[in-house]
Amino acid sequence: GQSLEQPSEVTAVEGAIVQINCTYQTSGFYGLSWYQQHDGGAPTFLSYNALDGLEETGRFSSFLSRSDSYGYLLLQELQMKDSASYFCAVRDSTGGFKTIFGAGTRLFVKA
Amino acid sequence: GAGVSQSPSNKVTEKGKDVELRCDPISGHTALYWYRQSLGQGLEFLIYFQGNSAPDKSGLPSDRFSAERTGGSVSTLTIQRTQQEDSAVYLCASSLDGAGGQPQHFGDGTRLSIL
Numbered sequence: 001g002q003s004l005e006q007p008s009e010v011t012a013v014e015g016a017i018v019q020i021n022c023t024y025q026t027s028g029f030y031g032l033s034w035y036q037q038h039d040g041g042a043p044t045f046l047s048y049n050a051l052d053g054l055e056e057t058g059r060f061s062s063f064l065s066r067s068d069s070y071g072y073l074l075l076q077e078l079q080m081k082d083s084a085s086y087f088c089a090v091r092d093s094t095g096g097f098k099t100i101f102g103a104g105t106r107l108f109v110k111a
Numbered sequence: 112g113a114g115v116s117q118s119p120s121n122k123v124t125e126k127g128k129d130v131e132l133r134c135d136p137i138s139g140h141t142a143l144y145w146y147r148q149s150l151g152q153g154l155e156f157l158i159y160f161q162g163n164s165a166p167d168k169s170g171l172p173s174d175r176f177s178a179e180r181t182g183g184s185v186s187t188l189t190i191q192r193t194q195q196e197d198s199a200v201y202l203c204a205s206s207l208d209g210a211g212g213q214p215q216h217f218g219d220g221t222r223l224s225i226l
Contacts, residue, residue: 031211042202043154045214087153091211098167099144099215101154 002026004088004102011108012078020073020105022088030091032064032071037104038084046073046086075107083109113137115218117203123224126195132188132221136205143186144204144215145178154202160186161209190223198225 004024012018024032031050035043047055049064049071061074075082085104092098116135124130136143145157156170160180171178175193180186190197200222204215 033214035215042217042219043204043215044217048212048214050212089154093211097161097209097211098156098159098170100156101146103153 002090002092002100004090004100006086006088006102006105008103009106009108011110013110014078014080016078017074017076018078018107020075020086020088020107022071022073022102024069024071024088024090024100024102026090026092026100028093029066029069030093030097032062033089033091033099034060034062034073035087035089035101036084037087043087078109080109080111083107115203115205115216117201117218117221119221120219121222121224123226124193125226126193128193129189129191130193130223132190132201132203132223134186134188134203134205134218136184136186136203137216138184140205140207140216141183142206142209142213142215143180144206145186145188146202146204147172147199148202148220149199157188159209193223193225195225198223 006022033048034046037043047062054063059076064071087104089101118133143160146154175191178188200220202220204217206213206215
């Protein structure tokens, strides 16, 4: 089967660093992506990892370990506007290349 | 347009009626995706189109759901004989192509409420 697990909620203070973990199980793997979604808004793409290692984009970084079927999103210098839901997603390379999303991690940033 | 456009933005209908949801992807994007999201939940994959073809329709919840894409552009998702459990936000996304690393650009969704 295909599944992704991520924590349901994370709380952190403004200016801090937070890590959101994601473990996945898929029959075929074609990369791990991260999306951000504010309440009432559409998901927006943050990052993508196809190979092991760290990808950095400004305050956000994403890491992948294919041998561990694990990845994480790292948010630095947290701002209030980072309060949102964060979803990891995998592209399954078998069959129709469907995209499977995790249930999402709700991040609360406190002043 | 500059982004993915979905219509209607909201739809309220009675149980048993048919509904049709429309998605206009970003111009030039060959890949198009439909998802369903219930309140506070993750995105449930429904179907993926590469051009006008859908390689995998197994994500559609039941035979009441169907989708098509014509001209490699606009897509419609049709739900027949709607049920209350169909109430959700239906999101459409498009990407430049179907490669795994291509970001999916989402529309604002259609909020469907079945009375």
